[in-house]
Amino acid sequence: MAQPPIRLSIVGFGEIGQRHAELITADADCLLAGICDVDPRCRSYADKFGVPVYEDVKELLETEKPQATIIATPNRQHAAIAELCAKQSIHILIEKPIADSMEGANRIVKAAHDNHVQVLVGHHRRHNPLVQETRLALQSGELGKLTAVSMFWTLMKPINYYQKQWRCTRPGGGPTLINLVHELDLLRYLCGEVRQVYAQASSAARQLAVEDTLSISLVLESGAVASILASDTTPSPWSYEATTRENPLYFPNDENCYYFFGTLGSFTFPQMQRWRYTSEKAFGWQHPLEMSQRVVVRADPLKSQLEHFCRVVREEERPIVDGRDGARSLALVLAVLESIRRQAPVLLTDSQP
Numbered sequence: 001m002a003q004p005p006i007r008l009s010i011v012g013f014g015e016i017g018q019r020h021a022e023l024i025t026a027d028a029d030c031l032l033a034g035i036c037d038v039d040p041r042c043r044s045y046a047d048k049f050g051v052p053v054y055e056d057v058k059e060l061l062e063t064e065k066p067q068a069t070i071i072a073t074p075n076r077q078h079a080a081i082a083e084l085c086a087k088q089s090i091h092i093l094i095e096k097p098i099a100d101s102m103e104g105a106n107r108i109v110k111a112a113h114d115n116h117v118q119v120l121v122g123h124h125r126r127h128n129p130l131v132q133e134t135r136l137a138l139q140s141g142e143l144g145k146l147t148a149v150s151m152f153w154t155l156m157k158p159i160n161y162y163q164k165q166w167r168c169t170r171p172g173g174g175p176t177l178i179n180l181v182h183e184l185d186l187l188r189y190l191c192g193e194v195r196q197v198y199a200q201a202s203s204a205a206r207q208l209a210v211e212d213t214l215s216i217s218l219v220l221e222s223g224a225v226a227s228i229l230a231s232d233t234t235p236s237p238w239s240y241e242a243t244t245r246e247n248p249l250y251f252p253n254d255e256n257c258y259y260f261f262g263t264l265g266s267f268t269f270p271q272m273q274r275w276r277y278t279s280e281k282a283f284g285w286q287h288p289l290e291m292s293q294r295v296v297v298r299a300d301p302l303k304s305q306l307e308h309f310c311r312v313v314r315e316e317e318r319p320i321v322d323g324r325d326g327a328r329s330l331a332l333v334l335a336v337l338e339s340i341r342r343q344a345p346v347l348l349t350d351s352q353p
């Protein structure tokens with residue numbers, strides 16, 4: 001027998017909150033029970049969903065009593081709102097990063113544990129079939145032992161992006177915390193934990209309090225090395241969003257943004273091209289490389305994440321990114337920021353969650 005739809009609310013009705021609302025209303029497994037945003041101007045675009053709109057999160061939770069809530073506020077507010085939800089036994093999908101500090105992340109993990117609620121952190125890229133297929137390729141051993149990874153996140157943010165003050169001030173703002181948290185989370189998900197980071201950043205182009213360009217060098221627990229080159233102020237096609245075509249806001253292209261290197265072959269993402277020698281006898285730079293391509297059926301990872309969250313709320317699945325996992329990705333982001341501040345390498349210690 002079909003189960004009744006899960007009653008979901010959204011707290012924070014900005015850019016990503018609105019996308020979640022569209023997806024919820026299109027999904028038969030859940031329904032939108034209410035919206036909360038402290039900014040009364042959000043009513044003008046929330047009204048079209050025909051659900052109650054609140055400015056106070058407590059009022060939303062107490063009146064509508066949703067089973068689960070999506071927290072899509074600025075990063076600074078995540079922990080306090082998650083605690084309110086947990087105390088009322090409301091399951092949580094919390095946008096990435098889980099919080100803007102380890103203290104905030106630990107509060108969320110503790111509140112969820114103490115009140116027996118599920119936390120799914122919105123690292124939605126892990127739900128992308130291209131990412132899942134890349135993980136299979138890396139785990140299959142067909143590239144041999146992973147030796148190196150190169151990731152690019154280079155693009156031009158639109159002129160109005162930094163008009164939102166929280167995005168260009170610390171703590172809580174800046175491309176490392178808002179954007180590169182995705183690359184860092186994917187690096188962990190695809191290639192394993194990171195042992196050490198050394199990052200250098202520049203704000204020379206935008207002259208903001210937050211960085212606009214970074215070079216991050218990482219050593220993984222496996223011994224492989226990785227580099228991430230990022231800039232949000234350059235006309236460039238080499239970003240995850242534009243090359244995977246997963247976000248309709250970005251003009252798409254067919255370039256790559258990540259490269260994986262192993263002792264037996266190399267692999268491009270998201271073109272999914274694997275390069276290897278044709279045989280063990282023809283091995284070395286004097287021989288031709290053969291290219292093969294994995295074919296992947298694309299799907300919207302935000303939609304897949306919502307479907308997964310519904311199954312998590314129904315206790316049919318464990319969260320793909322639980323609070324502790326999200327906290328580990330945050331710890332890596334904070335290590336990058338710490339390395340920039342100290343101008344020195346930073347070790348990821350066992351004391352992280």
Ligand SMILES: NC(=O)c1ccc[n+]([C@@H]2O[C@H](COP(=O)([O-])OP(=O)(O)OC[C@H]3O[C@@H](n4cnc5c(N)ncnc54)[C@H](O)[C@@H]3O)[C@@H](O)[C@H]2O)c1
Nearest residue numbers: 012013014015016017036037038039072073074075095096
């Ligand atoms: N998964 C993704 O790809 C993705 C993309 C964008 C943003 N995000 C994350 O989503 C979150 C929001 O980002 P955004 O770009 O949508 O921000 P935004 O500024 O567009 O929207 C945030 C909204 O939250 C509201 N708000 C602030 N404090 C509140 C409170 N206490 N209670 C209720 N509402 C409150 C603001 O008024 C605003 O409307 C951030 O954590 C960000 O990192 C994730």
